[in-house]
Amino acid sequence: MSLYGNAIVGQSGGPTAAINATLAGVIKGALAAQKKGQIGTLFGMRNGVEGLLAERLIDLGKEFADERRLSILENTPSSALGSCRKKLPPPEKDESVYAEILRIFKKYDIRYFFYIGGNDSMDTVDKLSAYFAKNQYEAKIVGVPKTIDNDLVVTDHTPGFGSAAKYVAVTMQEILRDCAVYTIPAVTIVEIMGRDAGWLTTSAALPGADGGIGPDLVYLPEKNFDLHAFFADVRAALDRHPNVVVAISEGIHDANGKYVGEGLTGGVDAFGHTQLSGAGKVLEVAVKERFGCKVRSIELNLPQRCAAHLASAADLSESVAAGEHAVSAALAGESGCMVTMTRANEPAYRIVYGTAPVCEIANQVKHVPDEYINAEANGVTDACIAYLRPLICGEVAPLYKDGLPVHCIL
Amino acid sequence: MSLYGNAIVGQSGGPTAAINATLAGVIKGALAAQKKGQIGTLFGMRNGVEGLLAERLIDLGKEFADERRLSILENTPSSALGSCRKKLPPPEKDESVYAEILRIFKKYDIRYFFYIGGNDSMDTVDKLSAYFAKNQYEAKIVGVPKTIDNDLVVTDHTPGFGSAAKYVAVTMQEILRDCAVYTIPAVTIVEIMGRDAGWLTTSAALPGADGGIGPDLVYLPEKNFDLHAFFADVRAALDRHPNVVVAISEGIHDANGKYVGEGLTGGVDAFGHTQLSGAGKVLEVAVKERFGCKVRSIELNLPQRCAAHLASAADLSESVAAGEHAVSAALAGESGCMVTMTRANEPAYRIVYGTAPVCEIANQVKHVPDEYINAEANGVTDACIAYLRPLICGEVAPLYKDGLPVHCIL
Numbered sequence: 131m132s133l134y135g136n137a138i139v140g141q142s143g144g145p146t147a148a149i150n151a152t153l154a155g156v157i158k159g160a161l162a163a164q165k166k167g168q169i170g171t172l173f174g175m176r177n178g179v180e181g182l183l184a185e186r187l188i189d190l191g192k193e194f195a196d197e198r199r200l201s202i203l204e205n206t207p208s209s210a211l212g213s214c215r216k217k218l219p220p221p222e223k224d225e226s227v228y229a230e231i232l233r234i235f236k237k238y239d240i241r242y243f244f245y246i247g248g249n250d251s252m253d254t255v256d257k258l259s260a261y262f263a264k265n266q267y268e269a270k271i272v273g274v275p276k277t278i279d280n281d282l283v284v285t286d287h288t289p290g291f292g293s294a295a296k297y298v299a300v301t302m303q304e305i306l307r308d309c310a311v312y313t314i315p316a317v318t319i320v321e322i323m324g325r326d327a328g329w330l331t332t333s334a335a336l337p338g339a340d341g342g343i344g345p346d347l348v349y350l351p352e353k354n355f356d357l358h359a360f361f362a363d364v365r366a367a368l369d370r371h372p373n374v375v376v377a378i379s380e381g382i383h384d385a386n387g388k389y390v391g392e393g394l395t396g397g398v399d400a401f402g403h404t405q406l407s408g409a410g411k412v413l414e415v416a417v418k419e420r421f422g423c424k425v426r427s428i429e430l431n432l433p434q435r436c437a438a439h440l441a442s443a444a445d446l447s448e449s450v451a452a453g454e455h456a457v458s459a460a461l462a463g464e465s466g467c468m469v470t471m472t473r474a475n476e477p478a479y480r481i482v483y484g485t486a487p488v489c490e491i492a493n494q495v496k497h498v499p500d501e502y503i504n505a506e507a508n509g510v511t512d513a514c515i516a517y518l519r520p521l522i523c524g525e526v527a528p529l530y531k532d533g534l535p536v537h538c539i540l
Numbered sequence: 541m542s543l544y545g546n547a548i549v550g551q552s553g554g555p556t557a558a559i560n561a562t563l564a565g566v567i568k569g570a571l572a573a574q575k576k577g578q579i580g581t582l583f584g585m586r587n588g589v590e591g592l593l594a595e596r597l598i599d600l601g602k603e604f605a606d607e608r609r610l611s612i613l614e615n616t617p618s619s620a621l622g623s624c625r626k627k628l629p630p631p632e633k634d635e636s637v638y639a640e641i642l643r644i645f646k647k648y649d650i651r652y653f654f655y656i657g658g659n660d661s662m663d664t665v666d667k668l669s670a671y672f673a674k675n676q677y678e679a680k681i682v683g684v685p686k687t688i689d690n691d692l693v694v695t696d697h698t699p700g701f702g703s704a705a706k707y708v709a710v711t712m713q714e715i716l717r718d719c720a721v722y723t724i725p726a727v728t729i730v731e732i733m734g735r736d737a738g739w740l741t742t743s744a745a746l747p748g749a750d751g752g753i754g755p756d757l758v759y760l761p762e763k764n765f766d767l768h769a770f771f772a773d774v775r776a777a778l779d780r781h782p783n784v785v786v787a788i789s790e791g792i793h794d795a796n797g798k799y800v801g802e803g804l805t806g807g808v809d810a811f812g813h814t815q816l817s818g819a820g821k822v823l824e825v826a827v828k829e830r831f832g833c834k835v836r837s838i839e840l841n842l843p844q845r846c847a848a849h850l851a852s853a854a855d856l857s858e859s860v861a862a863g864e865h866a867v868s869a870a871l872a873g874e875s876g877c878m879v880t881m882t883r884a885n886e887p888a889y890r891i892v893y894g895t896a897p898v899c900e901i902a903n904q905v906k907h908v909p910d911e912y913i914n915a916e917a918n919g920v921t922d923a924c925i926a927y928l929r930p931l932i933c934g935e936v937a938p939l940y941k942d943g944l945p946v947h948c949i950l
Contacts, residue, residue: 145721177723215722224895257597296943300849303944307618311555312625313587318842337944375701388943428841434716439710439850440914499672522943533706533852 135241146290155453207438259466292445295333323408443524545651556700565863614693617848669876702855705743853934
């Protein structure tokens with residue numbers, strides 16, 4: 131046991147192309163602190179709190195004794211430690227899981243807890259830090275954001291979003307090239323992830339910036355989707371040119387809140403969100419019926435969150451820095467907080483790292499603001515492009531072997 | 541008018557990530573010949589023979605006076621000249637379109653015709669060269685293959701296939717990482733392009749080579765798909781580990797030839813092929829019903845053929861070389877032929893370019909041979925991996941601006 135106690139890190143929620151970069155940042159920060167005697171062992175928990183409760187822990191100092199492996203980890207998509215979707219119950223309803231976690235913390239002398247995840251993971255950070263404080267167990271609990279949805283409040287954006295946005299923007303640009311080759315009228319509908327917030331869908335508009343060729347129409351869940359207005363928009367676009375390309379968020383819904391994709395599926399996931407798929411398919415059928423032209427829908431699907439080969443270099447380096455900042459913050463005595471990123475108020479793009487109380491962040495959703503959406507609710511504004519652009523800048527050069535990226539598998 | 545006549549080049553059929561590299565090769569070869577006085581103007585026809593008939597021609601020498609633009613063209617996905625799906629009628633049935641083409645050839649003094657395309661485009665090359673020969677109009681008609689389907693006979697593989705295969709292999713590897721994060725049983729079905737030939741689907745197996753982690757199961761249209769055998773395969777895979785990943789070709793079909801995806805759609809495209817989509821969706825529903833576990837299907841869709849950012853460097857350089865070879869062959873007096881690629885019979889991978897009479901190639905399909913498919917018909921053999929691997933090797937470094945690849949738009 132270390133004089134200062136040990137540390138543990140976990141990943142939770144849906145993976146991204148950058149969540150391992152944040153893990154690499156936490157490992158870098160913690161191993162540097164270890165060398166200074168500030169932290170003992172750095173444990174990794176497999177599958178988030180699920181693995182913590184099962185005591186499935188690994189010694190990350192040993193795993194990454196060769197630091198070159200960290201750069202492979204940075205470029206590996208998905209959660210190398212595994213993930214979970216376990217949401218802790220309200221402690222007033224069921225304290226047993228908290229008591230069990232406290233027992234495990236004491237057993238392994240864990241004094242630093244780093245949890246990399248999205249909104250639901252920040253809820254875990256919030257509840258754990260409150261429980262430890264109430265039970266007077268000294269531990270620093272710090273959350274590090276990740277989500278391709280970019281829907282966490284307080285922070286300018288979230289690690290993982292930039293890479294997903296770059297994937298969507300580049301893929302949209304490639305699809306636009308592909309769709310432009312024929313002379314017959316055709317409508318292509320591209321469905322992009324984003325249940326409640328349309329951030330990722332806004333990035334589909336990036337190829338159209340500065341006089342470039344972008345999608346004709348972009349629909350976000352922040353505005354009610356009206357089928358008649360949509361038909362009028364498509365008609366007007368078809369009148370301009372034969373190859374119409376439309377970007378839609380999976381979460382677009384009508385004025386009553388009914389999802390466009392609800393016609394096809396309707397499960398409920400572990401957190402009570404409606405499982406969506408098929409808004410693109412529903413609109414494909416509707417447009418085909420209405421206009422009789424060739425219609426195709428493309429669901430960008432999982433590659434949006436795992437296409438590490440096309441990660442944004444800005445995103446990856448910020449993700450590493452956010453992980454390192456979590457360790458610094460914990461060592462400085464902060465707890466119950468999440469790492470935040472603030473855009474410096476200066477001409478060039480620069481991010482300043484800080485923290486905010488996680489209770490101000492958990493269980494809230496940051497939507498695309500009105501000033502980023504055009505008046506017709508079918509596109510984005512220049513202000514939106516200016517916000518997005520630095521987040522997708524820079525290309526990564528992952529190590530390849532035999533034509534495939536080399537990944538780090540724990 | 542040149543002493544030697546002018547040349548024209550067109551692109552036809554579905555675009556690929558490498559078809560512009562072949563165009564760049566033709567332009568390089570023709571402009572070099574132009575400098576030597578062997579060729580006059582190099583025209584580009586917009587939208588293949590459709591644009592030729594409408595005399596929508598551009599002077600490619602002027603477009604690419606700055607040769608640096610050729611390297612942008614090489615890295616631009618899709619058909620920069622536009623494409624068409626026009627199939628010429630049998631000349632004995634309707635000679636008028638041939639007479640019109642001959643009139644246009646005479647008008648523009650075209651003596652070299654380069655057509656970059658797939659199977660249906662080679663049919664055009666075949667018919668045109670036969671018609672010109674019959675009518676004693678001296679012109680060299682050379683086809684350059686492109687197709688992500690890799691289904692042309694005689695040639696070892698087709699330009700465009702390697703890049704599509706690399707996209708499928710890298711994306712499959714990233715999806716495998718993503719799917720591995722949770723501990724609950726789940727089946728992910730990845731649907732890959734390939735109507736009649738399963739070549740592209742075989743490339744999904746590449747991440748599993750040499751002890752790597754690959755998809756559990758791979759199904760090709762070369763073998764009849766049996767739902768009961770499939771269920772048994774999935775059951776066995778679920779017994780081994782919770783995260784089962786399956787690669788299927790869009791064209792898998794039962795012993796009666798009925799496509800698995802036929803339950804959902806059934807149009808017919810301009811060439812009489814059944815339009816497919818939804819084999820993945822059909823199996824998603826079937827597996828969910830049978831096993832009650834989480835099931836997801838992912839249709840890789842258009843990015844398979846247009847993801848130029850992830851092109852295979854081997855494929856792009858071969859595609860350029862194939863275009864250059866077409867010009868050399870035409871100048872050497874060859875006609876009615878298609879450029880072929882032969883794998884040199886030596887340990888290291890090397891391609892030798894040649895030509896073959898297009899009548900031996902058009903309207904035939906090269907299937908994945910039995911020795912590339914395992915005995916259970918649910919995976920590929922080491923011989924298949926050995927064939928595929930050199931085709932996806934090497935990474936490209938396209939020019940980026942503001943986070944997006946720079947494309948060449950004519």
